[in-house]
Amino acid sequence: MKVFFDSELVGRYGGRGPRYTSYPTALQFTESLTAGDYRENARLSNATQVPLSLYVHIPFCESLCYYCGCNKIVTRNEQRVSRYLQMLDREIDLQAALFDKTRVVEQLHFGGGTPTYLDGDRLDLLMTKLRSAFSFDASDKREFSIEVDPRTVNADEVRRLAELGFNRLSLGIQDFNPLVQQAVNRIQTPDEVQNLVLAARDAGFKSISFDLIYGLPRQTVASFDKTLETVISMRPDRLAVYNYAHLPQRFKGQRMINDADIPEPHVKLDILHHTIDRLSQAGYEYIGMDHFALPDDEMVRARQSGTLQRNFQGYSTHRHCDLVALGVSAIGSIGNVFSQNAITTMEYEALLENDRLPIRKGIVVDRDDQLRGAAIQALMCYDRLSFQDFDTAHGIDFKDYFAREIARLRPLANDGLVALDATGISISRTGRLLLRSIAMVFDRYVDQSQNDNRFSKAI
Numbered sequence: 232m233k234v235f236f237d238s239e240l241v242g243r244y245g246g247r248g249p250r251y252t253s254y255p256t257a258l259q260f261t262e263s264l265t266a267g268d269y270r271e272n273a274r275l276s277n278a279t280q281v282p283l284s285l286y287v288h289i290p291f292c293e294s295l296c297y298y299c300g301c302n303k304i305v306t307r308n309e310q311r312v313s314r315y316l317q318m319l320d321r322e323i324d325l326q327a328a329l330f331d332k333t334r335v336v337e338q339l340h341f342g343g344g345t346p347t348y349l350d351g352d353r354l355d356l357l358m359t360k361l362r363s364a365f366s367f368d369a370s371d372k373r374e375f376s377i378e379v380d381p382r383t384v385n386a387d388e389v390r391r392l393a394e395l396g397f398n399r400l401s402l403g404i405q406d407f408n409p410l411v412q413q414a415v416n417r418i419q420t421p422d423e424v425q426n427l428v429l430a431a432r433d434a435g436f437k438s439i440s441f442d443l444i445y446g447l448p449r450q451t452v453a454s455f456d457k458t459l460e461t462v463i464s465m466r467p468d469r470l471a472v473y474n475y476a477h478l479p480q481r482f483k484g485q486r487m488i489n490d491a492d493i494p495e496p497h498v499k500l501d502i503l504h505h506t507i508d509r510l511s512q513a514g515y516e517y518i519g520m521d522h523f524a525l526p527d528d529e530m531v532r533a534r535q536s537g538t539l540q541r542n543f544q545g546y547s548t549h550r551h552c553d554l555v556a557l558g559v560s561a562i563g564s565i566g567n568v569f570s571q572n573a574i575t576t577m578e579y580e581a582l583l584e585n586d587r588l589p590i591r592k593g594i595v596v597d598r599d600d601q602l603r604g605a606a607i608q609a610l611m612c613y614d615r616l617s618f619q620d621f622d623t624a625h626g627i628d629f630k631d632y633f634a635r636e637i638a639r640l641r642p643l644a645n646d647g648l649v650a651l652d653a654t655g656i657s658i659s660r661t662g663r664l665l666l667r668s669i670a671m672v673f674d675r676y677v678d679q680s681q682n683d684n685r686f687s688k689a690i
C-alpha cells in the first residue's frame with residue numbers, strides 16, 4: 232500500500248512524538264536498573280537460546296556536521312581513541328562471559344559517531360576480538376552492517392570491510408547540493424559516493440542503504456529533487472529520509488547554522504511530499520517512519536512475512552534476537568529488560584577500568600508495557616492489527632483491555648488516519664505518514680496534550 236500525502240492532516244497530526252525504536256522509550260529508563268540486575272537477566276536469557284544481535288558504538292568523528300544531534304566526539308586525539316578501544320575490549324569480555332557460546336550472533340551493527348573513523352587495521356582487531364568472544368554466524372543469513380561516512384573511506388577500504396565480514400553498508404549522504412553541504416559543513420561529491428557504491432557491489436555487499444535529511448539549510452524542492460535524481464541513479468537498496476530537527480538550544484553545533492537558511496515549514500512539507508512521490512515513481516516501497524526499500528529488499532520481504540520489527544537502528548528484519556549493546560551510551564535489549572550504558576566516555580571508561588559493566592540505567596518491561604509495545608510494533612511494521620491474532624498471541628481480549636485507546640482512536644478514524652472495524656485496526660494511506668501520532672495513543676507515558684519538545688517532530 233502506498234502513502235498519500237494530505238497537507239492539512241500532516242499539519243494537524245505531525246507534531247512531536249517518540250520514534251518508538253523501543254517501548255517504553257529511553258526517557259523511561261531509570262537508575263533503578265543496576266548492572267547486577269542486567270547480569271542476572273542476561274544469564275537467565277540463556278535458557279531461551281535465542282540468537283544474539285550486537286550493537287557496537289564508535290563515538291568518534293573527524294569533523295562536526297552542524298546539523299548533528301548524535302552522541303559523538305569530534306577529535307583527532309589518538310590517545311583518547313586508543314583508551315576507548317581498550318575499554319571496549321574489556322567490555323566485550325565482560326559481556327561475552329554472560330552469554331552461552333551456543334548462542335549465535337546473527338546480526339551485528341557498527342554505529343556512531345563514525346565507525347569508519349577507525350582504520351581497517353583497527354576494525355580488523357575489533358572484529359577479531361568480537362569473533363573470538365562470541366559465536367558469529369558465518370552463513371549468508373547473517374546481517375552485519377556498518378555505518379560509513381563516505382569522506383573517511385576509499386574503494387579499497389570498502390573491499391576490506393567486506394573481507395572483515397560486513398555484508399551491509401549504510402552511507403551517510405544527507406544532501407548532494409554543494410550549497411547545502413557548505414551550510415552544514417559536510418562536503419562529499421556524488422562521484423566519491425558512486426565509487427564506493429560500485430566497490431561495495433563488486434565486493435558482494437548484499438544491501439546498500441543511504442541516509443538523507445530534508446529540512447536542511449538552503450534546501451529547496453528543486454535542489455532536493457536533484458539530490459534525489461543522483462541518489463536514484465545509484466540505486467541503493469534502502470533509503471532513510473529523516474526530518475532535520477533544528478534545536479540549537481539543545482545541540483550546540485546547530486548554532487553554526489543560520490536560522491534564516493532553514494526552509495519554511497511549508498517548504499519542508501513540499502520537499503517531503505515530493506520525495507515520497509519521486510521515490511515511489513522510482514520503484515521504492517515505503518516501509519514506514521522515514522524508510523524506503525526496493526521491492527526485492529529483505530526489509531520488504533520481512534514486512535510481508537511478519538518478521539519486521541522496530542529497534543534502535545530503525546527497522547530490522549531479525550525479530551527474535553536479544554540485543555547486546557557495546558560502547559558508550561549504547562542501548563541493549565535482553566528478554567524483557569532494556570539497558571543503557573554510561574552516556575559519557577569518562578564514566579564509561581571509569582567503570583570498565585574497575586572491571587564493572589558500564590550499565591547506568593534501564594527498565595524492566597512489565598506485562599502492560601509488553602502489550603502496548605506489541606500493539607505499537609504491529610501498527611508501525613504492518614499497518615494493521617488484527618484483534619483475533621493479538622488475542623491469540625497475548626492471551627487477552629484486545630477490545631476489552633484497550634477499550635480506552637480504541638475510543639481515543641475514533642477521532643483519528645473520523646479524520647481518515649485509521650479504519651476501525653470489528654476485526655481490527657488498519658492504517659490508511661494518509662495515516663502511514665503519521666504513524667507516531669497513531670502509536671502514541673497506546674503510549675501510557677506521553678502526555679498527548681503536550682507538544683513535548685524532548686521529541687522531534689513527526690514530519
Ligand code: SF4
Binds near residue numbers: 291292295301345
Ligand atoms: S553526522 Fe555523523 S559524521 Fe557528522 S558529526 Fe554527526 S555523527 Fe559525526
